[in-house]
Amino acid sequence: MALHFERAEFDARRDRLVLEMADKKLDAILLFAQESMYWLTGYDTFGFCFFQSLVVKADGSMFLLTRSADLRQARNTSIIESITVWTDRADANPAMDLRNLLNDLGLLGMRIGVEYDTHGLTARNGQLLDEQLKTFGQIVDASGIVSRLRLFKSPAEIKKAEKAAELADNALEAALKIIKQGADEGKILAVMQGAVFEGGGDYPANEFIIGSGIDALLCRYKAGRRKLTKNDQLTLEWAGVFHHYHAAMMRTVLIGKVSKRHQELFDASRDALLAVEKAMVPGNTFGDVFDAHARTLEAHGLTRHRLNACGYSLGARFTPSWMDMPMFYQGNPEPITPDMTLFAHMIIMDSETETAMTLGRTYLTTEGAPKPLSRYDLELIVK
Numbered sequence: 001m002a003l004h005f006e007r008a009e010f011d012a013r014r015d016r017l018v019l020e021m022a023d024k025k026l027d028a029i030l031l032f033a034q035e036s037m038y039w040l041t042g043y044d045t046f047g048f049c050f051f052q053s054l055v056v057k058a059d060g061s062m063f064l065l066t067r068s069a070d071l072r073q074a075r076n077t078s079i080i081e082s083i084t085v086w087t088d089r090a091d092a093n094p095a096m097d098l099r100n101l102l103n104d105l106g107l108l109g110m111r112i113g114v115e116y117d118t119h120g121l122t123a124r125n126g127q128l129l130d131e132q133l134k135t136f137g138q139i140v141d142a143s144g145i146v147s148r149l150r151l152f153k154s155p156a157e158i159k160k161a162e163k164a165a166e167l168a169d170n171a172l173e174a175a176l177k178i179i180k181q182g183a184d185e186g187k188i189l190a191v192m193q194g195a196v197f198e199g200g201g202d203y204p205a206n207e208f209i210i211g212s213g214i215d216a217l218l219c220r221y222k223a224g225r226r227k228l229t230k231n232d233q234l235t236l237e238w239a240g241v242f243h244h245y246h247a248a249m250m251r252t253v254l255i256g257k258v259s260k261r262h263q264e265l266f267d268a269s270r271d272a273l274l275a276v277e278k279a280m281v282p283g284n285t286f287g288d289v290f291d292a293h294a295r296t297l298e299a300h301g302l303t304r305h306r307l308n309a310c311g312y313s314l315g316a317r318f319t320p321s322w323m324d325m326p327m328f329y330q331g332n333p334e335p336i337t338p339d340m341t342l343f344a345h346m347i348i349m350d351s352e353t354e355t356a357m358t359l360g361r362t363y364l365t366t367e368g369a370p371k372p373l374s375r376y377d378l379e380l381i382v383k
Contacts, residue, residue: 002077003042004243009156010079013040013149018060020145027110028057028102029142030129033118034318036146037064038244043078045070046319048120051086051094051128057105065098095128099136113142119320147325150315153339157245158364161314161341163200165247165362165373167240170195172249172376179234179253179383185210185225192238202241205322209237209250216252216356217349219307231256235356237345244316247373248343250360253381261350265357266380268300269346273359273378276310276328276344280363280370286332293328293346302348311344314362340365341373 003010017040021029031037034048041054041062052066063082064074074080086097102108112133116126133139153161171192178191189210196202207221212228216235228234232255239248254262272293279292293310297303313324326334328344345360359378363370 002044003079004160005042005156007079009154010041012154014056014060014062016149017056017146018058020149021056021058021113024113024140024142024145025111026058026113026140026142027137028055028105028107029113029145030055030098030115031146032115032121033146034120035150035244035316036115036118037078038316038318039146039150041078041080043074043080044244045073045077047073048318051125052120053098054080055098055101055105057107063101063105065094065101093128093132095125095132098129099132102136107137109137111138111140112136113140113145115143115146116141117143144325150324151313151326151340152337153315153341157315158339158341160243160245160316161247161362161364162373163242164240164245166375167196167199167201167242168238168247168249168362169240169375170199171238171240172236172251175236176253176381176383179228179255181228181230181232181255183228185212185227188234188236192236196240199240200242202244204239204241204246205244205317205319208239209235211235214354217351217354219347219349228255233262233356235358237358237360239314239322241322244318245341246314246317246322247341247362248314248322248345248360249362249374249376250345250347250358251381252356252358253383255383258380258382259355261353261355262357263380264300265302265348265350265355266359268297268302269348269357269359270378271300272296272310272346273344276346277363277370280336280342280344280365281368282336282338282365284336286326286328286334286336287330289336289344290328290330290332293344294330297346297348305348305350307347310346311342311360314341314343336365338365338367342370
């Protein structure tokens with residue numbers, strides 16, 4: 001099997017889940033999030049775009065229902081021993097196959113948690129599931145159980161994150177070698193992703209973000225490429241990825257002359273990120289981190305140019321997004337604790353002057369100040 005962790009690591013994760021299930025009086029939990037299955041068993045696939053579920057009973061035993069295309073995928077990448085295949089056919093209803101599996105496992109009439117809040121369970125498949133389970137037992141929403149367990153990283157996971165951060169730095173280094181007037185965005189993307197692959201990394205859970213000129217103000221990937229001009233701005237958001245663990249970074253690189261507005265926005269973004277670092281300590285909450293960001297940008301007169309969130313947790317994630325919960329936003333009560341990997345991004349977009357500035361990197365929380373995982377400093381990059 002192609003496992004990325006020792007068996008003892010998976011056993012410890014299973015034991016943590018069993019304790020949570022006992023606390024919530026669950027006889028079983030139905031997992032649909034691919035990151036939950038990966039974290040718990042090593043199961044590595046993009047087959048979650050179809051119906052599949054990992055059933056975990058209160059005693060820790062696990063049973064996977066999936067399609068034939070993922071049978072060998074599960075055998076080769078995970079510790080799952082019991083795999084049931086539902087058959088692709090006209091009018092197939094895999095939710096019925098899942099109900100039959102639950103019945104065979106003696107779970108009729110039991111209290112069952114369902115991981116609803118995931119891209120691995122579409123609204124349509126959720127309807128099919130609810131229809132099959134409405135008279136089966138007591139069904140409860142168990143969406144946040146595994147995702148919260150994943151928030152706290154083990155030493156083995158931290159090593160994956162550190163490797164991912166090294167790959168993110170390598171990607172930036174490769175990009176900076178070719179960023180100049182006339183450089184093509186497509187080539188920049190190619191060398192960045194190539195650096196991750198060459199270092200043994202993986203595809204990211206979402207596309208790298210790249211935009212220059214007016215598109216430097218965008219926070220999402222869009223199709224289409226352009227070449228950099230004499231005085232330009234280039235916004236990049238990317239991640240190093242190792243065994244699906246992500247370490248994200250974000251920078252706006254300037255080509256040519258640095259305008260007064262660019263310098264103002266950079267100074268504000270650096271001040272805000274440093275304030276966030278001071279707040280990213282045990283005893284504070286995710287909401288406190290956001291407030292540090294918001295206060296700093298307000299002091300610079302930039303409240304209407306900032307976003308309503310300034311970062312989030314990172315870990316092993318799958319398509320369509322590397323963003324994990326919880327996020328840094330107003331009032332989030334989740335406490336900061338050691339051994340979290342958190343991405344903080346300062347994003348300032350002045351649409352009136354069409355000026356962009358971003359600054360972000362991934363941190364490992366500790367008993368004290370957070371540890372930046374990037375080897376790059378926080379200086380403005382000008383090419």
